Amino acid sequence: MSLQAQGFPFRFVDAIFSFGSNTTSExxxxxxxxxxxxxxxxxxxxxxxxxISLDSNQWILPENQAHYQSIWNDAKQYYIPVIYSKxxxxxxxxxxxxxxxxxxxxxxxxxxxxxxxxxxxxGDISISGNYSFxxxxxxxxxxxxxVNETVNTVYVYDEETxxxxxxxxxxxxxxxxxxxNLPEALKNQDEIISASTLGDTFPKLAQNPAIPIYLxxxxxxxxxxxxxxxxxxxxxxxxxxxxxxxEGQRVEGIRESILxxxxxxxxxxxxxxxxxxxxTENVYKLDAxxxxxxxxLPASEVNEIDISAAFIHALSFIELRRDLLNKVDITxxxxxxxxxxxxxxxxxxxxxxxxxxxxxxxxxxxxVSSAITIKASADRVLECRWVMRRFNPLGNYHQYSNxxxxxxxxxxMSESPDILRNRLFAGxxxxxxFDASKRESLILYPSWIIATSPxxxxxxxxxxxxxMSEED
Amino acid sequence: MxxxxxxxxxFLMMLALASVTAFAAGVNETEAGLTQDETVAINTVNPEExxxxxENEYADLFFNPDLVSEENFLLDVVYKRDFSxxxxxxxxxxxxxxxxxxxxxxxxxxxxxxxGEYKPLYCVDTKQGELTNAVEGSFVFYTKAELLYLGSDxxxxxxxxxxxxxxxxxxxxxxxxxxxxxxxxxxxxxxxxVKVEFNQFIQALPPYxx
Numbered sequence: 001m002s003l004q005a006q007g008f009p010f011r012f013v014d015a016i017f018s019f020g021s022n023t024t025s026e027x028x029x030x031x032x033x034x035x036x037x038x039x040x041x042x043x044x045x046x047x048x049x050x051x052i053s054l055d056s057n058q059w060i061l062p063e064n065q066a067h068y069q070s071i072w073n074d075a076k077q078y079y080i081p082v083i084y085s086k087x088x089x090x091x092x093x094x095x096x097x098x099x100x101x102x103x104x105x106x107x108x109x110x111x112x113x114x115x116x117x118x119x120x121x122x123g124d125i126s127i128s129g130n131y132s133f134x135x136x137x138x139x140x141x142x143x144x145x146x147v148n149e150t151v152n153t154v155y156v157y158d159e160e161t162x163x164x165x166x167x168x169x170x171x172x173x174x175x176x177x178x179x180x181n182l183p184e185a186l187k188n189q190d191e192i193i194s195a196s197t198l199g200d201t202f203p204k205l206a207q208n209p210a211i212p213i214y215l216x217x218x219x220x221x222x223x224x225x226x227x228x229x230x231x232x233x234x235x236x237x238x239x240x241x242x243x244x245x246x247e248g249q250r251v252e253g254i255r256e257s258i259l260x261x262x263x264x265x266x267x268x269x270x271x272x273x274x275x276x277x278x279x280t281e282n283v284y285k286l287d288a289x290x291x292x293x294x295x296x297l298p299a300s301e302v303n304e305i306d307i308s309a310a311f312i313h314a315l316s317f318i319e320l321r322r323d324l325l326n327k328v329d330i331t332x333x334x335x336x337x338x339x340x341x342x343x344x345x346x347x348x349x350x351x352x353x354x355x356x357x358x359x360x361x362x363x364x365x366x367x368v369s370s371a372i373t374i375k376a377s378a379d380r381v382l383e384c385r386w387v388m389r390r391f392n393p394l395g396n397y398h399q400y401s402n403x404x405x406x407x408x409x410x411x412x413m414s415e416s417p418d419i420l421r422n423r424l425f426a427g428x429x430x431x432x433x434f435d436a437s438k439r440e441s442l443i444l445y446p447s448w449i450i451a452t453s454p455x456x457x458x459x460x461x462x463x464x465x466x467x468m469s470e471e472d
Numbered sequence: 473m474x475x476x477x478x479x480x481x482x483f484l485m486m487l488a489l490a491s492v493t494a495f496a497a498g499v500n501e502t503e504a505g506l507t508q509d510e511t512v513a514i515n516t517v518n519p520e521e522x523x524x525x526x527e528n529e530y531a532d533l534f535f536n537p538d539l540v541s542e543e544n545f546l547l548d549v550v551y552k553r554d555f556s557x558x559x560x561x562x563x564x565x566x567x568x569x570x571x572x573x574x575x576x577x578x579x580x581x582x583x584x585x586x587x588g589e590y591k592p593l594y595c596v597d598t599k600q601g602e603l604t605n606a607v608e609g610s611f612v613f614y615t616k617a618e619l620l621y622l623g624s625d626x627x628x629x630x631x632x633x634x635x636x637x638x639x640x641x642x643x644x645x646x647x648x649x650x651x652x653x654x655x656x657x658x659x660x661x662x663x664x665x666v667k668v669e670f671n672q673f674i675q676a677l678p679p680y681x682x
Binding site: 052057183187193194196200201202203204205215216217404405408409412413414417420 | 548550552554555556557558564566568572573574597609610611612613614
């Protein structure tokens with residue numbers, strides 16, 4: 001569910017947020033309902049996968065599918081709190097993870113390994129010292145592992161180990177039957193076609209064997225096109241206009257939209273291609289292609305390592321400027337930590353499909369990245385790079401082929417056969433892509449975003465974008 | 473009336489001949505008047521006649537149990553049991569063409585041994601619903617088929633006859649690959665049976681809400 005639809009409490013956050021002195025304690029100023037809205041928007045699975053044993057059949061539940069929210073609520077309320085409150089029944093190696101052993105299960109897969117402290121904050125869960133996993137990348141609920149009708153087995157995967165718990169099913173939780181019958185229920189409907197993994201079906205093409213693919217030639221997905229543009233308030237004036245009164249209006253617009261409560265304290269410097277606002281501590285630089293760079297100038301000494309506090313700063317930085325974006329969701333896509341400074345990346349997502357950014361300004365081969373990268377400590381946001389776009393989804397949804405066979409045999413072979421020359425697939429996803437250097441308004445059509453690598457280790461990635469075929 | 477019947481028969485024979493010729497000679501699909509959507513399936517041009525045509529010409533090669541390729545120089549075939557349906561004998565077959573290129577197309581025909589003889593193993597769930605035991609592709613293959621024998625005591629002996637489309641003469645090891653696979657379809661264990669059959673009578677679940 002998008003924050004846009006729910007209306008994020010800007011006034012509240014605005015009131016509590018200032019870069020100079022923000023700390024986690026300020027969160028208490030948010031009402032519980034408002035805080036829950038923000039947490040719900042960022043704390044959700046990337047995928048919920050129903051996997052069936054002995055073969056490679058999987059059903060990937062889209063966010064709007066009836067069971068998606070039921071399963072996610074169940075995991076959030078009844079399983080995640082339990083695994084933080086008890087010791088595991090056993091600990092296995094990552095080779096025993098359900099996707100490697102093809103067990104029948106329901107997998108709740110996060111886009112990133114979520115640190116325990118962040119889950120604690122997201123889920124309002126008090127975590128004891130009983131757990132020993134370093135975070136949660138995925139949780140699997142296995143209804144067939146324990147014959148007791150009131151117990152489900154839960155696997156917790158942290159990319160290195162698998163912690164196994166036998167969890168007493170809460171009387172208010174979904175019954176064991178629900179998970180046991182889920183594959184059958186999905187088998188008997190036409191809404192979602194089962195997927196396979198690339199490694200199971202085309203092992204010689206897979207750098208990443210876990211890539212889900214649809215084999216049936218007539219498999220399709222529902223998507224829409226979207227118009228994107230640099231938000232009006234952030235469009236820089238042309239050179240010939242800089243002496244006119246338009247310049248002053250533009251500066252004011254940028255100040256209002258970007259600088260917020262610092263709008264009156266920073267000095268402005270404008271050129272045709274850049275607007276810079278700065279004081280002794282902060283520099284905001286907006287370029288003509290709509291990319292905002294922020295940097296906190298003083299050398300920042302990290303006194304405390306607190307990912308929750310750092311994440312709150314990052315989240316607030318985004319949400320305070322979110323109305324510039326219009327109709328798009330934002331999801332957390334990666335977390336890195338170095339000496340107490342956390343680097344978070346966030347993707348635009350439209351109806352569950354990622355909107356990625358292509359940039360060839362740094363090197364000729366180009367790279368694909370997330371739209372937002374924020375470095376933050378427990379005290380403040382230290383840096384931000386944000387490719388800002390306003391999203392206007394266009395008209396009706398259409399069916400687009402998401403068949404791997406159609407992709408390779410019809411699209412790649414006819415349009416980009418080089419993709420297959422001595423390369424392996426490192427990633428295949430449906431989504432949208434735009435060029436960060438383009439200033440003009442663009443219409444984005446659904447696209448295959450394909451990462452290939454010439455080597456099995458995936459050290460070198462080559463990106464390919466192929467328009468998806470619209471079905472008749 | 474007799475003239476009309478004769479004309480119709482002649483017309484149909486010419487049509488069939490033209491189709492077989494186009495396929496066997498490797499005429500590309502656009503020239504043969506096919507749409508792009510049809511290029512993946514070999515069976516767009518009278519597949520049964522094509523199959524019989526090939527079998528008549530190459531029966532000594534295709535069905536000689538002693539002739540098997542030592543390596544997969546044209547196609548790597550992978551099979552997986554398909555649990556997305558209720559049939560225990562449904563299998564998925566995928567293949568990756570070795571050194572696939574845009575300019576060449578590889579054909580895979582499937583057979584299964586019945587009473588010592590190879591019989592066509594027909595694809596199921598084909599897009600147009602036609603009867604065929606063959607698929608073709610330039611880089612990847614995918615098809616599904618129902619095997620015949622269930623249980624550990626009966627082996628499904630499946631033969632894949634794989635060749636490059638448009639070759640004038642097929643020769644084992646040169647442009648023809650013959651791969652045999654023995655597939656045992658095990659009866660499900662009690663737990664697996666619970667998984668697959670437990671809810672045979674239950675309709676799709678209503679959505680739960682917490």
